[in-house]
């Protein structure tokens with residue numbers, strides 16, 4: 423088949439999963455629409471046809487897809503629609519995250535035709551800084567082109583070629599670090615409106631510790647740098663973590 427359209431469905435608090443999934447879709451050679459599911463209520467679920475292709479993109483959190491991302495995907499359905507499953511990971515590993523997306527596909531009418539696990543800057547510390555680079559994105563797009571060529575000869579379920587364990591490891595619920603709000607906050611509301619978990623109170627300052635994912639989106643977005651990580655344990659954690667994950671990892675593509 424030659425797809426008439428590609429839709430990229432992403433959950434991407436700090437934007438790297440979006441960048442990488444879109445780079446893959448660019449290689450498919452058809453018009454691309456982006457549906458960003460990061461913020462609650464951003465896009466209503468929809469049904470896709472057999473002449474379309476869908477690219478899923480989420481980060482890997484503790485070896486799994488964030489549970490919040492899985493809940494955002496609920497209700498999207500395919501009709502034998504080919505789907506490329508993609509995750510980003512912060513230079514450690516993606517463990518069972520791609521397997522989880524493959525299973526979502528099979529349970530929702532999509533056919534997982536290919537997978538990619540792409541390295542991205544880690545949310546915590548200074549790991550894989552600047553990735554995906556332009557070079558990474560070019561590799562992602564070249565992979566998208568290969569998937570398009572494979573689709574011309576038919577839609578084949580590649581779940582068997584995509585790594586991951588079942589049952590999955592525990593993970594996906596988020597991290598333990600919680601941002602603070604500094605006095606430079608001007609209460610513009612940007613962080614509250616963009617928090618994936620709805621964890622920031624109406625005062626734009628209070629964080630609901632139970633809801634917060636440690637995704638650092640608020641820290642990345644605040645124009646006043648007023649959302650910041652001030653947890654005393656964080657800096658010490660980062661020193662060790664940076665060391666542990668210093669060795670460069672490569673993107674992995676499965677077709």
Ligand SMILES: Cc1cc2nc3c(=O)[nH]c(=O)nc-3n(C[C@H](O)[C@H](O)[C@H](O)COP(=O)(O)O)c2cc1C
Nearest residue numbers: 435436437438439481484485512514515542545597
């Ligand atoms: C709570 C949490 C858990 C994470 N777990 C992993 C992991 O298991 N393996 C890994 O390599 N990176 C891990 N990361 C790093 C993210 O996968 C990586 O930074 C990703 O690119 C973020 O995607 P985004 O920019 O789309 O939000 C984790 C990040 C967070 C916030």
Ligand code: SF4
Nearest residue numbers: 607608610611613644
């Ligand atoms: S984005 Fe920054 S300045 Fe705006 S409300 Fe949030 S913390 Fe305050």
Ligand code: SF4
Nearest residue numbers: 617634635637638640
């Ligand atoms: S409050 Fe927590 S969940 Fe919300 S954007 Fe900030 S780090 Fe992410």
